[in-house]
Amino acid sequence: MLTVKGLCTEYVGERGQPIRAAQEVAFGVPPGKLFTLLGPSGCGKTTTLRSIAGLERPQLGEIAIGGELVFSSQKNLFVPPNARGLGMVFQSYAIWPHMTVYENAAFPLRVGRRKFSRREIDERVMRVLATVDLAEMAQREATKLSGGQQQRLALARALVMEPRLLLLDEPLSNLDAKLRERMRFELKRLQRELGITTVYVTHDQSEALALSHAIAVMNRGRIEQIGAPREVYERPQNQFVADFVGTTNFLDATVSGADGAAGFYRVRCELGELKAQAHEALRPADKVVLSVRPEDIYLSELRPDGENVWQGTVDQKVFLGESADFQVAIGERRLQSRVHPSLRTRVGEPIYVRIDPEKCVALKP
């Protein structure tokens, strides 16, 4: 549905210097799927989204929507945003304060190139407002809406034209934590029900993991990895992705050699020898970084069976309600582990640590 190739977008900085906000960005989104651009603030997500929307004119690359080129630097083609027929929800929602809820939602139908009759407009607007649960508020001043309602109105306005592609720029970041969680489910339900192709921008990894069919992790204007949520989380391709998507423990290590099954290696780190998995071929003496998620570090008071087991002491612990975080010291090194809160070992007491080799990912630094 959407293909982006070799996209480069630059801004002109304060002193005239170019700011490369997006570089060689390339990805595709199949029809009906929700694709997420995930990355820290300032990494170029919004820039990429605005380039797709036509609000920025990229320097290089090609963008096609539904098979039609809308931008190509080679052919010097640029379709202006108001002719692209896309729906977009802005981070600030951009609800027009001088209009009612109804007028906000009806605006795209009134100003577009295609003309609608009054009845058609009324029908479509009420239908889309009902979809986002705002039908009773149609005549209300848009400024009288709460944050969550504004967000839904912005969504309704983006959907009313039944666009071929929906663009969402951090649509939940302005809501408080509780509401954010609820809207996350609402959004997912709506997208799956309408089957509308969506590009979603967020810096919140849990949002990305919860909503997406596919995620692109971005850093400094470039895409670091594209994959399904589970893939990105469990098999990060590099240290940045491992660090940004979820919390993790990093250990510097050196490869000693292959170990049995394909993809498994023996490596030496400050904790000693251990077995780890890698998604690319490694050779002895390669320097690697091991990434282990806290929830993949198992703690027990009795010595467990299997490989990758050490003894340490509980250095600190934090009770979080549904789970507990432990800092375990092994020699000089501290590892963070997330366990069930039923583990009651006290600070200073000894404890056993086990890491599943499949969950211990060796990355090229």
Add this chain to the structure above:
Amino acid sequence: MQAAGEAAPVFATAAPRFDAKWLIIAACVVLTLYLGMVPLAFLLWQSFFTPQSAAKAAVFTFGNYREAYGSADTWLLFGNSLRFATGAAALSFAIGTLLAWMNERTNTPFKGLFFALSVIPLIIPGILFTVAWILLGSPKIGIINLALQRLFDTDAVFINVYSLGGMVWVDGLHYSPVAFLLMTAAFRAMDPALEESAIMSGASVLQVVRRVTLPLAWPAVFATLLILFVRAIESFEVPALLGLPVGLQVFTSAIYQAVHRYPSQIGLAAAYAVTLLAMTSVGVYLQSRLSSSGSKYATMTGKGFRPRTIDLGPWRYLTMAVFLAYFLFIVVLPFMVLLWSSLQKFYAVPSMEALSRLTLDPYRTIIAYPNLLRAVWNSLLLAVASATIIMLVTAVICWIVVKTRLPGRWLLDNFASLPMVFPGIVLGLAIMILYLTIPAGIYGTIWIMLIAYVTRFMPYGLRYNTTSMLQIHKELEESAAMSGASWTTTFWRIILPLLKPGLVAGWIYIVIVSIRELSSSILLYSPGTEVVSIVIWELWENGQYVELSALGVMLILALFVLVLAAQWLGRQFGIREL
């Protein structure tokens, strides 16, 4: 889905659908450049030529400048202008700062009320304020002199407004509200925590003032002084009414005299005007430099602090008395004297006898005055038309400046602000010369006045619109584009409605200042295109003081109602101050 499919992308770029966007933008840009640049160019050009007449063509000459600068009179003129402007600026600064300090940093009683009243003096047109002060302070008929003479039983003249000191007093007093508003803003922008933290660091009060308060306040103080100086040197009414009768000339009144002499010496007037323009340009330039470097101070101050007020103890009744005296001088006395004079058949100083002769005759006379109805109509027409044109055109201009990344947009901003340096009389002169020279057929019509008003007040419109435009989040506009709206639709249905607070406030402001305008109109009006302020001027020249006062009272009341309506409207639209 279908809708989007229909818009053929190739078509959209290869042959863009005709969009009124470029037409509107081009029209506004051309108009702005034309209004900002052309009169200035003609003024410069004219100052290097001899007068054109039926017999002789204009020839290039330095004669105008030689004549202007060769004579010792000019240096006298220069000195007078400088002394007058410096004095008036210093006086209004001193008054304004004292009042602002009392209002912001002390516990003077009723100061909230005072702040609300502080805009009232601004609605009294300069010519009426000056006339009122003549009635109060003239050596022969001035009420203050007569009262003091009776009190002390002498015939000494106590005050004389027909002097440099009198000019400074009247002009400085009239514009002190401007200083008050500017310095109030400066006091508000200064976070008391900055001073308090200096005290906590062990500094003495004197050290705090020297090392913290003054360096912080300096940009605001200097900018305020410059604004007041430029304003005073442009002032026309006070020097014309108070200086000319006793041969005290400044540049503005000299330009007026050069044009009205027979034969009129337009080249000489232009040479004076160029000098005056140079002086105001330097002032405006310094001030804009200052305000851009001043923003670095602005970011240092936090918002949301409660200004610390000094407890004056019993002295607060003294400061209250200062407030009252000020209000007396600037509003009550001038208005009362006009009111008194408007109720007399012939002007007479207040006395028991005169009190018995109160009459409404002047009101009847002035309402029946032949030109009045047409003048009122002209004033209203010009005020409404220029305010509307300015606000719409500058809305487009400031959209370009604020919202686009068009190269050279800062130039556009500067051109639109250029008329700021034109003193009213210089602008009138430049426009007069321009349309005398090119046969556009608008000289002597109301159109030439409209052009002058639009040019003169364009910078105000730009400023109001810019403040509002900066507050419009760009996503509000972009979401309209994403909805499929063209630029024209977006501008009309999104930008203009969102700009409304600034548009309305600026519109009202321009209407008010247009109705008060005198110094450009005085060179441009002809029989049939008089405006209200010109009628007042004529009445003064004819010595019809009581009719003038009647008209003045009605005008002040009308403007007062307009300001009240504006403030009410402002609250409706959520505008804080006008």
